[in-house]
Amino acid sequence: MESLHPRIRLLWIAQAAILAIILGIVLAAIDPWLLEIPTVAQVGVVIVGIALGLAYAVRLYQVWQFELQPDALYLERGVITFVETAVPFVRVQHVDTQFGPIERALGLSSVVVYTAGSRNADVRIPGLTPDRARELQDTLRDLAVESEADDAV
Template identity: 70%
Template sequence: MEPLHPRIRIVWVVRAVLVAAALAVAVAAAQRWLVDSLPSAAAVGVGLLLALVGVAHALLLFTNWGFELQDDALYLERGVVTFVETSVPFVRVQHVDTQFGPIERALGLSSVVVYTAGSRNADVRIPGLTPDRARSLQNTLRELAVESEAEDAV
């Protein structure tokens, strides 16, 4: 099972802290204009609690994430609250993208997105790969998908 690059933790932690901060600001605003009776520490408390939960979630998510190229399928494991194991048979791969957002790019990371013709989880995203690994994974998946030639997917 191949883990993600450890730097992805920074992306997730930063994201969690930003969300917590935004909600803390919302609580502070509500306290200022709507509910006077709320203690002034509420915003700080909510912010800290959410940040703590978010950071814990991010760290656990990293330890739980893993993917593997098996004989006939791409296999992924992920999730904290709901743990999901997914197999994407190579024959079902429609196309493969590499993508990266601004934070990911700043940290030198990128994602591989695998598309199938399925209706749900039709795109499977593997985040937190180095650009080289992402490119090699994309190439491997493409070759494997061509090799197993879907003569008529839908």
């Protein structure tokens, strides 16, 4: 089983921090005219948010694993709900590599695997080095072409 790049934790922590800070700003905005929120509570919410994000990121990194098995791409992930997914190569419609602004800053990219299944079943593997992402994309593409089925939808 392959793990993600350790730097992915920074990305997740950054995302959680941004969320917590936005929440803090919202609280600060409604403070004067909707209801009184003590400054301590505001700062507390932000700190707790960041701390939770930190714990979540560390745990998620520990459980996130993937593997190329003989017939399928296999992934394990999830903190609250642990999910083991198998995406048979025959079912791969196309494969993307993507990177967002924070990912780019961290030198990471993601591989997104699309199937014809329902929307939320599209699979994203984050936290790969750009080289590894491209390599994975090529491998998956080759495997998908190799095992192409003609009963596509």
